[in-house]
Amino acid sequence: MRLNVLLFASWSDALGPQVVVDLPEGARVADLVTELAGRASGKVLPRPLVAVNHRYARSDAVIAAGDEVALIPPVAGG
Amino acid sequence: MRLNVLLFASWSDALGPQVVVDLPEGARVADLVTELAGRASGKVLPRPLVAVNHRYARSDAVIAAGDEVALIPPVAGG
Amino acid sequence: MRTALVEHPLDPAALLAEVEDQGSGASTLFVGTVRRTNQGREVTGIDYSAYAPMAERELATIVAEAAARFGTTHIVVEHRLGTLALGEASIVIAVSHARRAPAMDAQRFLIEEIKQRVPIWKREHYVDGERAWTDNAGGAVPAAPDALSAS
């Protein structure tokens, strides 16, 4: 399963605003974070959340092909 | 001791904006309230405080001739 | 820090601008307004009157207490006196602070202390033509038809 993942803030600086990730069918949010954290090592704010289709997803949620997936680094609005 | 006492709100409606009260030397705030409550019976918001020289005074505080004395009915600012 | 009793309409935006500071990360504004209903009666307006010298002293004291307690001098409070129509502002409290939590804590402290301590009174006008003196604890007594007390 090939996913386009949207990145923001320090993660976008480190890896670009969008990356392609190959994951096995049935992969979970935690698998995606592990894969991307390996690529970004050190230059990012740690412990990002993941949004699937504009909603925060639990780390054990299964990702489906076609989902809009985004890595959400620690937020700083307000 | 003859005191001019300032009145406000419902107390002013009932007794006028200022009343003259004769009290013995050494009279306390509680004595003043008792005297005025008798005159205003019923038409006022009860349990007024008393200010002496622009500060709230305890009911056992002694009033001196020459003090600026005011009856402060329940407040409603804000 | 500044406090005032005024007889003209309040300008919340001007007070907000007055407390803003480049050292502040948060500003809060509290605006009290004349509400259409109170204790089930339909209100058409409110007369606010004060024991002015004491009210000014007490307002300034409360603001000084807030400054010491919450750590900011960027505080302005204006209270309006006189006859206010529905929707008009009776009080504006503006605070700014480096951090948001004490900006909001100071706002709440100020309005609660002012409501309890400042010698200001209101006489509500109702749609049926009656008037009453009301307090901040739910008390009310009818007001004389022609008021003897002015602001």
Place this chain on the structure above:
Amino acid sequence: MRTALVEHPLDPAALLAEVEDQGSGASTLFVGTVRRTNQGREVTGIDYSAYAPMAERELATIVAEAAARFGTTHIVVEHRLGTLALGEASIVIAVSHARRAPAMDAQRFLIEEIKQRVPIWKREHYVDGERAWTDNAGGAVPAAPDALSAS
């Protein structure tokens, strides 16, 4: 109720006017501004960027939660994106309510939830020319010299 992400300067007075209602007795305004110092560093400006479709959805969700919890629909929130100078407002939250306590409670709920949940990020510019991504919990990492991410 209305929420918006905007790229122009915010107008607190307009938002205050938008929530006012004759059924309300209290209005509150919260304004977040760019502060001169953060975590000991001298700030000259902040870039705010967002994951816009999700940020809009999350802002609207938080406002709907506040409306249900505190009992008022008179709530407007605008968050600015783009490059802000010192002292400029990044967020304005306006609430009006019949009673003052829930007007202030709703204000605090809204800013705290927004700070935790809405996908918006800031890159601070410092007086020494450096930039860093910072979060609302005190985290910071240096930002790339030429930003790859736009608002």
